[in-house]
Amino acid sequence: MVMQRGGIGRGRGMGRGRGAPGRNLPFIPHVPFDIVLAEPAFPPVRSIPAPVEEAFMAALVKRNQDLTPSEKESSAIINLVYKVQGVLDTLIITPGAFDSCQIEEVRQVGSFKKGTMTTGNNVADLVVVLKTLPTKEAVEALGNKIWESLKVKEPKEVLTMLPNERGFDLSNTEATARILVTTIPPNLKKIEPTLHIDAKLLQSAHAAVRHSRWFEESAQQPTIKNLVRLLHDLRKRFAGFAPLTPWMLDLIAHYAILNNPGRQALPLTQSYRRVLQLLSAGFFLPGSAGISDPCEGGQVRIHTVMTLEEQDLVCLTAQTLLRVLSHGGYKQILGIEGNSSIASEMSVWDGVVVNPLERAYEKPADSQVEEDMEAEEGDMETE
Incomplete structure (x- = not known):
């Protein structure tokens, strides 16, 4: 589901969440599909084999230790x-x-x-x-x-x-x-x-x-700190995540771990995977509710500081990496093996070919159109 190109705003023109130009329809942000929140309605057909999940957890723990500053x-x-x-x-x-x-x-x-x-x-x-x-x-x-x-x-x-x-x-x-x-x-x-x-x-x-x-x-849970550190490393190694600010990483880590029906901290494996699932589903795209900035009175959604091109780049990079992760490529994603080319070049996983996705958003030829769209998004933030 999250691998499809039809997430929030992923079609041609990156839908803005409003009606046609000139129609003064109310802006209603959408919540992209989230398997964690929707799990009661979608019982898992098959779970990830325990040995695979254990190996993934061990890799995450090892990578976090390597990223933690020495004494x-x-x-x-x-x-x-x-x-x-x-x-x-x-x-x-x-x-x-x-x-x-x-x-x-x-x-x-x-x-x-x-x-x-x-x-x-x-x-x-x-x-x-x-x-x-x-x-x-x-x-x-x-x-x-x-x-x-x-x-x-x-x-x-x-x-x-x-x-x-x-x-x-x-x-x-x-x-x-x-x-x-x-x-x-x-x-x-x-x-x-x-x-x-x-x-x-x-x-x-x-x-x-x-x-x-x-x-x-609000974020002293150790798993949140570990996930933030791992996300900083992910952003550093994959150019498609460069538009994500440290504040965005803090908030999405907190969201991925604690925002769930049970209100209990999710394990590192599930929360790491969930970050890629959320970004793939359009969590940081136009029209998405995303995350309201808790330090700005809830009036600003944090992803709107990115341009439309940057939002598209983050989404397509997450979609490519999630496909790699789904076929067992966690060592390459974590930087334990391989390099960042898996996000920009074709790779094969047990016979499954993963091709990097192309941009869905095309910048309008008239730069004024782009400016008007950005201004409209800013207006919607204050409504």
């Missing part, structure tokens, strides 16, 4: 974050002669805070909320102040500070603390593009704080 990596990033956090806390309490900016608070965010970091990506994110306006000069001065303070404590340590459009990075030879700078909400109206950090970047830093708080409150 050395973990110690390195924890030590750096502890040092940086200490300097920032001191600047909040006793800024002394430093007057380039005033700090309201500091929050740890991202995969480091959530406990979903992957090996080889030893980067921790911290959001620094300023009481003052975030001018580019003030942000760079803050970075230099932290660098100088750390060098005074450990002069022999190799430490670099690199400013960027979001704030700055502080790095030693083993880890990086990525500082995302924003300001208190009342200041956001006063932002001037030529003087301050871009307003969208300031808002995204606030969103990162909300996301981390939600994850801490």
Whole structure:
């Protein structure tokens, strides 16, 4: 069922969920077919053989262990974050002669805070909320102040500070603390593009704080963290999943594990497979209810930040990989064997040929048509 090309919006033109142009029909989002929610109405004809499921679980556990940062990596990033956090806390309490900016608070965010970091990506994110306006000069001065303070404590340590459009990075030879700078909400109206950090970047830093708080409150189930780590790896290895943001991965992992009739956490094998089934069925396509962002008052469906082309690409990639998984190719999907070519080249599994699917969506020749469709989707989000 999920392998067919006729999922939500998978036909020619990627149906938008409204009637014909010019008809003011109400937008009613659809819920794509989900075998987990529909299981009472569709009793399984045959279950997956126990040895196959056990082998799949063992592979998932092994892959998660390989992706989990080593003790050395973990110690390195924890030590750096502890040092940086200490300097920032001191600047909040006793800024002394430093007057380039005033700090309201500091929050740890991202995969480091959530406990979903992957090996080889030893980067921790911290959001620094300023009481003052975030001018580019003030942000760079803050970075230099932290660098100088750390060098005074450990002069022999190799430490670099690199400013960027979001704030700055502080790095030693083993880890990086990525500082995302924003300001208190009342200041956001006063932002001037030529003087301050871009307003969208300031808002995204606030969103990162909300996301981390939600994850801490709602997604501490260990299986969710393991699945998120595995999905990050899947996204990294298959280009078709590149449009998926870390926040989308957090939410779909939480949904796949906990949103079921029994309200009990599903095992890792079933939830991993369910993610591919959901994406294949059009969970992140136009017209789908998808997942409402819990940090935005439920008014925004998370997949609408992707373009129509990106939504199509995610869906067709999931459909191809699900077919591979259905014929026993879990080692190739997990990256234990083979490579990412199974998503873009023909492969054969016990005599069954799996051909990568082609795009169903064709971008209109008139770019204005595309813009109008995107604007219509945005209007529907607020209805």
